[in-house]
Amino acid sequence: MHVGVLVVGGSLTGLSAALFLGMHGVPCLVVERRDGILAHPRLRGLLPRAMELYRQAGVEDEIVSRCPVGAPPTDLVSVHARTLSEEHEPLTEPEDGGADAEQVSPCGFVPIGQDELETVLAQQVRERGCDLRFGTRLTDLAQGRDGVMARLRGPDGTEETVEADYVIAADGASSPVRRRLGIRSSGPGTLFHMVTMHIHADLSPALRGRRIGMAYLGRPAPGTTLGPLDSTGTRWFFATAVSSGSSGDIASEDPAAWVRAATGLDALDVRLLEQVPGAGRIFTFPVGARVADRYRVGRVFLAGDAAHLMPPTGSLGGLTGIMDAHDLAWKLAFVLRGSAGPALLDTYGAERRPAAEQAMGQAYARALLRWRLPGHGGGCTLLPTSVLMYGAAVPEGAPGTRAPHLYVSEDASSPMSTLDLYGTGLVLLVGPEGDAWESAAHRAGQRLSVAVEVYHLDADLAGPHGLTNGSALLVGPDGVVVWRCDGRRGDLDGTLERVLRDLLCR
Ligand SMILES: Cc1cc2nc3c(=O)[nH]c(=O)nc-3n(C[C@H](O)[C@H](O)[C@H](O)COP(=O)(O)OP(=O)(O)OC[C@H]3O[C@@H](n4cnc5c(N)ncnc54)[C@H](O)[C@@H]3O)c2cc1C
Numbered sequence: 001m002h003v004g005v006l007v008v009g010g011s012l013t014g015l016s017a018a019l020f021l022g023m024h025g026v027p028c029l030v031v032e033r034r035d036g037i038l039a040h041p042r043l044r045g046l047l048p049r050a051m052e053l054y055r056q057a058g059v060e061d062e063i064v065s066r067c068p069v070g071a072p073p074t075d076l077v078s079v080h081a082r083t084l085s086e087e088h089e090p091l092t093e094p095e096d097g098g099a100d101a102e103q104v105s106p107c108g109f110v111p112i113g114q115d116e117l118e119t120v121l122a123q124q125v126r127e128r129g130c131d132l133r134f135g136t137r138l139t140d141l142a143q144g145r146d147g148v149m150a151r152l153r154g155p156d157g158t159e160e161t162v163e164a165d166y167v168i169a170a171d172g173a174s175s176p177v178r179r180r181l182g183i184r185s186s187g188p189g190t191l192f193h194m195v196t197m198h199i200h201a202d203l204s205p206a207l208r209g210r211r212i213g214m215a216y217l218g219r220p221a222p223g224t225t226l227g228p229l230d231s232t233g234t235r236w237f238f239a240t241a242v243s244s245g246s247s248g249d250i251a252s253e254d255p256a257a258w259v260r261a262a263t264g265l266d267a268l269d270v271r272l273l274e275q276v277p278g279a280g281r282i283f284t285f286p287v288g289a290r291v292a293d294r295y296r297v298g299r300v301f302l303a304g305d306a307a308h309l310m311p312p313t314g315s316l317g318g319l320t321g322i323m324d325a326h327d328l329a330w331k332l333a334f335v336l337r338g339s340a341g342p343a344l345l346d347t348y349g350a351e352r353r354p355a356a357e358q359a360m361g362q363a364y365a366r367a368l369l370r371w372r373l374p375g376h377g378g379g380c381t382l383l384p385t386s387v388l389m390y391g392a393a394v395p396e397g398a399p400g401t402r403a404p405h406l407y408v409s410e411d412a413s414s415p416m417s418t419l420d421l422y423g424t425g426l427v428l429l430v431g432p433e434g435d436a437w438e439s440a441a442h443r444a445g446q447r448l449s450v451a452v453e454v455y456h457l458d459a460d461l462a463g464p465h466g467l468t469n470g471s472a473l474l475v476g477p478d479g480v481v482v483w484r485c486d487g488r489r490g491d492l493d494g495t496l497e498r499v500l501r502d503l504l505c506r
Contacts, residue, residue, distance in 0.1 A: 003029045003131075004336055006150055006164035008138045008177055011038065012114060013304025013321035014170035015121035015132075016053075020326050022128040023057045024333030024424055024477075029162065030130060031152055033137040037122060040196065040283040043114035043318040044214070044227055044237060049389035049402075050322045051107035052479065056423035060107065062120050067112045076111070076213030083219050084206035084226065085264030104386055104394060105405050106417040111213055113229065113237070114318070141167070141180060143298045166332055166345075167300045170325070173288070175306035181297045187290030188364055191311065191373065193245030196283045198229060198273040199236050199259055206263045207233070216370070220261040223371040235273065238262070241371055245284050255282060287311045289364040291356045295349030301328055308356035311367035314385065316359040323478075324352050330424075330477040334504065339450050341505035359388060391480075397466040399484055403429075403475045404464050421455055422479040426500070428454045429475060431467030433488070440492035448500055474499060 005021055007014045010032025021028050046054075046063070054060050081089050101108055126132055135155030142149045150162045169177035178185075217224040221241040229235040240258050242250065256270040272281040291308045295301060304321030311317075328348050334340035365380040367373070387393055391401035409416040421427050430437045438454040445452040452474075457467060465473055470488035475481055483499050500506070 001160065002147075002163045003027075004165050005029075005168060005332060006031070006148070006162060006166075007168045007170055008150075009170035009172060009304070009306070010034075010122070010132060010134065011170070011172065011304075012043065012118060012121075012318050013306075013325050014168070015118055015125060016322045017168050017170060017303060017325035017329055018125040018130045018132065019057050019059065019121055019128070020053070020329030021333065022125060022130055024329060026329070026333045026336060027129050027131070029164075030125070030132045031136040031138055032132070032134050035135045035155070037115055037118045039115045042196070042283075043117070043312075043315070045109055045111040045315055046117070047109060047315050047319050047385065047389060048101055048105040048107040050319045051110055052105060052419055053322055053326045055107060055419070056479075057124075059120060059124050062124065063112060063117060064110055066116045066120055067110055076211055079210065079212050079215035079217075081215070081217060083217060083262060083264030084203065084215055089218070101386075104390060106407070106415065106419060111227070138171070138177070141177065141300070143300065148299050165299065165336065168325075168328060169300055169302050169306050170304045170321070171306050173305040173309045175302065177300065178292060178302055178306050181300060183292050183294050183297065183302065185290040185292050185309075187288075187309075187360060189290060190286045190288040191364075191367060192287055192371070193242050193284055194239055194287050195242050195250060195255075195258075196237065196239040196285075197255060197281055199238050199255075200234055200271040200273055201236060201259060201263075201268055202234055203236065203263055203265070203268075204233065206265055217262045219264070220258050221371075223367075224258075224262050226262060241287075242284070245286060247284070250282060250284055287367065289360050289367070291353065291360055295353050296345065301345075301348060303328055307352070308360055310356075310360040310363035312363070313366035313370050314359075314363045314388075316363045316385075316388065319389070320356050320359045323355065324348075326478055327352055339448075339504060343505035347505075358383075362388060396464065397473055397481055397484060399481050401481055403473070403479050403481050406461050406464055408461070418457075418461065419479055421453070422475055422477060424477055426450065426452045426477070426503075427475045428452050428496075429465060429467065429473040430454060430456055431462035431465075431469060431471050432459065433469045434472065436470075436488055436492055437472045437496075440496050443493050444497040444500055447497060448504070448506060450500060450504065452496075452500070474503075476503070 004026055005028040007017050007028055007030040010030045014030055018028050018030050137153050139153050140151035148164045148167050152160045171177050214227040224240040227237045229237055259270045260268050288309045292302050295307055303324040331344050331348055335342055361380045395401045395404045406418045407415045428441045434456050441452040441454050471486045474483040
């Protein structure tokens with residue numbers, strides 16, 4: 001069997017890669033060794049940038065509709081206190097300080113659990129023709145000049161060899177593929193262990209009428225978090241730091257006592273909910289911070305936690321994996337269909353690795369503050385989340401930043417954003433008097449057999465993009481500005497062709 005792209009790991013990053021590849025018309029095979037989606041508590045929310053990428057793929061509404069606390073969750077409050085019963089305390093982490101989310105994005109924060117999210121993604125990728133196989137493990141991998149031979153073992157033990165043009169290793173923090181490729185990781189390493197569990201408990205005496213999105217509590221350990229699993233007010237996600245991750249040590253603890261300490265309700269009746277039958281009710285994981293030294297060996301690419309691990313502070317881990325998947329998907333699609341040269345794939349690691357190092361540094365600094373660990377801030381200046389996601393607090397069309405978001409249509413039920421112009425191809429935005437650019441883009445596109453869509457922005461939209469008479473802005477499929485030209489000068493055809501050749505490594 002031959003496939004264009006084999007994705008190893010069918011969790012958040014692997015399923016997102018399959019979704020984005022599908023958006024570009026590239027079918028793929030996804031193998032996941034687990035029998036189904038992991039229901040244990042992990043990611044509890046998606047930042048707006050992740051939702052922007054899912055919006056491009058047409059799954060934003062489906063994800064929001066599966067949000068268990070109801071959507072839009074505008075009345076949820078964040079609580080920072082010693083216990084849930086006590087009054088608000090000053091934050092250990094500084095306020096984000098970024099731009100107003102509504103000002104910079106058509107998407108908001110969506111408090112969805114990773115299991116619900118992956119259920120949506122799995123269904124969507126299958127509907128779009130992806131071959132998603134649960135219970136199937138990659139057991140061996142060998143690279144040749146023209147492809148990768150992958151050995152797979154199916155649920156009934158049968159072995160199969162698949163030949164792939166490219167492999168995405170989205171096989172998690174312990175990535176067997178990364179180890180096999182001999183790629184090392186660098187960073188502070190493991191900080192401590194954390195337990196998470198789902199519980200059933202009536203917390204109304206401590207909630208006092210509040211509808212909470214997330215509570216950050218000081219008991220039984222700093223950085224304890226509690227959040228709703230649904231809108232019943234009785235099913236909760238709970239996480240706290242523990243001194244040891246050994247199962248023997250955890251078994252000797254009393255999980256109900258952790259919850260009573262966190263809520264300040266000494267007589268609280270707490271029931272642990274079963275997540276995965278037979279897989280235990282308490283999930284333990286190391287909180288760590290590291291980034292792989294390389295993202296690529298030959299035709300195999302690391303993505304998601306396989307490439308970078310970071311503490312959950314800041315909700316950046318899953319987002320960084322989703323952004324990897326999106327970046328790699330468009331680059332693989334362009335190379336596979338011959339629109340770009342193979343060297344475009346080298347830009348994946350060159351761009352995504354520094355982004356992961358920055359996100360890891362920020363998550364690590366926030367973790368030191370939240371868990372009150374020594375090494376205040378880790379020597380790193382905290383940046384607003386919007387800067388991490390967009391490259392600027394308020395994007396204004398500078399190269400390397402996400403293009404600005406402005407509403408184009410007034411339709412209140414589904415307003416269209418300028419971000420809806422991006423996704424699968426290259427876009428040239430031109431301001432007033434942009435006709436010459438449009439003709440140049442058409443001719444350059446024809447010569448290179450690459451589609452470049454041109455949009456003329458009126459003065460209201462052109463201004464916030466920094467577009468004046470005769471200027472132009474080239475935006476990539478991820479919505480990031482790759483080039484701008486302030487003023488029409490000289491040989492437009494030649495200029496644009498050079499820019500496209502550089503961008504696509506032609
Ligand atoms: C408690 C907690 C809270 C978090 N909160 C947030 C948050 O709020 N926001 C956020 O953005 N992120 C959060 N994260 C991080 C987020 O959960 C991870 O970044 C995300 O799960 C990474 O997804 P992944 O697909 O890269 O890796 P994983 O989820 O680890 O998936 C890797 C998959 O590969 C499979 N696999 C491995 N080897 C093979 C093989 N040989 N063959 C086939 N399959 C294989 C595994 O079975 C696994 O399913 C949190 C994490 C935790 C633990």
